[in-house]
Amino acid sequence: GAGVSQTPSNKVTEKGKYVELRCDPISGHTALYWYRQSLGQGPEFLIYFQGTGAADDSGLPNDRFFAVRPEGSVSTLKIQRTERGDSAVYLCASSLYGPSSNEQYFGPGTRLTVT
């Protein structure tokens, strides 16, 4: 079946601009996660959704970052006033039931470059 998909695969934007990154989880997965991975580092947790609600947003670095999942399926990560330090690969993952379901399936990521 289809895995987690993310669009766009690459995004180049200028400093100060607004960007939206989209994640389409595996059908039927109730839990959705966003991570950010910088070069040479492991993924860093940003936010976790259970259904439509953000169950844990402790990883969002500041208030320029916001994520929504209005219908409990597709999620959008929104970054305002982008900075060069936001450049990274943004990974989305989903799992069937949430924290008790061990395996998180990752999408291919969106590579964001802020110039």
Next chain:
Amino acid sequence: RKEVEQDPGPFNVPEGATVAFNCTYSNSASQSFFWYRQDCRKEPKLLMSVYSSGNEDGRFTAQLNRASQYISLLIRDSKLSDSATYLCVVNMGSNTGKLIFGQGTTLQVKP
């Protein structure tokens, strides 16, 4: 101190070699543990979960020492296709899906 620490390597080994990776974690409340594999410019994929009793999956053996807060991965009879980055991953508990990743250890298997 990082929450999950790994030696980034790279580990360069010949085909057929046995190689071991280690990882330490700082939070004693951590509840579940995993090894993920990540190929260059690809997404991480679950390799195996790690249980207190130790577990094996083919050529791969994972072990957990809760007292020392230490996790290991052993790969026997290395194949060229094992070349990748291996990420040590910790989950803090049942109320959060937050996975904490180590930096990753890079393995290069040479013919």
